[in-house]
Amino acid sequence: MKPSLIILAAGMGSRYGGLKQLDQFGPNGEAIIDYSLYDALAAGFGKIVFIIRESFKADMMKAFAHKLDGKVEYHFVNQDLSMIPPGIPVHPERTKPWGTAHAVWVAREVIREPFGVINADDFYGAESYQTLADFLKGLEPDDQRSYCTVGYYLRNTLSEHGTVNRGICSVDEDNNLLAVHERTKIKRFPDGIIRYDSESEHPQPLKDDDFASMNMWGCVPHYFEVMDKHFRIFLQEHGMDPKSEYYIPTLIDYMIAEQLATVKVLPSESTWFGVTYPEDKPAVMAALNKLIGEGKYPSSLWS
Secondary structure, X not given: OOOEEEEEOOXXXXXXXXXXXXXXXXXXXXXXXHHHHHHHHHHOOOEEEEEEOHHHHHXXXXXXXHHHOOOOEEEEEEOOOOOOOOOOOOOOOOOOOOOHHHHHHOOOOOOOOOEEEEEOOEEOOHHHHHHHHHHHHOOOOOOOOEEEEEEEEHHHOOOOOOOEEEEEEEEOOOOEEEEEEEEEEEEEOOOOOEEEEOOOOOOEEEOOOXXXXXXXEEEOOHHHHHHHHHHHHHHHHHOOOOOOXXXXXXXXXXXXXXXXOEEEEEEEOOOOXXXXXXXXXXXXXXXXXXXXXXXOOOOOOOO
16 A cells, blocks of 8 residues: 655744745746655655645645646645544634644544655655655554654754754664654854754754654554544643644654654655745755756656
């Protein structure tokens, strides 16, 4: 059975000043999602599920549906604040989304097979999609414990324009994930060492080859069963906080701690890049043009 791919595309792009999902970065107006779709189809994913908001569903369908018609099964699934288990009180004036773990959970009606998860506004590289697809396609049909995350070498995820925040993977000798630690204000210092901000007086060092999780996950349908239970607990504890969010690493860490899953970190040499601020756009466009010049992508993806 071919794996599915969930694309988390419900963000409003408040820091970017618009919908990053639809902005044009390629030479023929391609969005970053276009490159994700191109790489996913080449890697053998058999279903695409876009997690979106109802307010821009029509625009998303117009941008991507015709490119997938006849090539792969696809769905557009709305993520709404009201999509929570019944009977649990939440803050009545909440407007903030429930987070990435919830965004995946809303796809439970259309997913029955192993699946990958990516961000809509991140470029991951063809090698990473193939690595992820191979892992998912290699699972036994009844496997409900095996998860993975594509681990990017930290040196390939830094920015020349300032500091970055990254989820740094702690692994054992077999590259099994032990935990994801959020590290903030990471940058390379003049002495060549990468350091991150901490509560201590001095920034703490990181290694070039530390694995950073860039929210590229491989999961099995077991995810939805565990999320059903743990999301209720989260809402009971944090539902009245209008800014609380439930992230995928939170659920993954819970499953590891409770021995409900094993999570393999799959190394990738790909260089990740993404967009957070408008100032990021020129660098992304230049990176894509470089890949096209190297023959990694055709100049027009869908012609």
